[in-house]
Amino acid sequence: MNTTHRHSDAHADLVLETHSLRRQVGQMIRVQRTVPAPADLGVDMIGVPEGSPLDLDLRLESVGEGILVTGTVEAALKGECSRCLDAIKEDLLLDVQELYFYPDKEADEDASRVSAEETIDLDPVVRAAVVLNLPFSPLCRDDCAGLCPDCGANLNDDPEHDHPDRIDPRWAALRGIAGGEDLDRS
């Protein structure tokens, strides 16, 4: 049985060949393609599902220091509302701009680099852009009413929701204690 897993190559789809720029200032490549999203593109509550389409529309331009990448990445976000746990689906349009320095150029330690094979890796840049644009507490809508603390009903579906003969949990606890004492005495 062939167990080779196509998903393990997903990362490679975000590695772009830049050979044709030939380090000539002003030379440009337009990259328009759809690639599968890599794993772990997001946080617990919300993110871009692995393998879902990432639409790249990028311009790679040779500049003095390296290759300047500008453009957009479109992705579909999926997650859960942090108040009512309903599913959230949203389109994400990210602006991307990153300078990849040539291997022989001076740059900060954490600067993006063109590899010795003249490729650039978009993965860290896309990852940073996605995470920066994720809501800290995702909501299905700004005024999501959340869940009933007593029964867990979704209050968005039932705004009038109430428990008319609700027993205060503190009273319920006291009753339990009183009942216990009765038993002890008998």
Ligand SMILES: [Zn+2]
């Ligand atoms: Zn909600």
Ligand SMILES: [Zn+2]
């Ligand atoms: Zn309730």
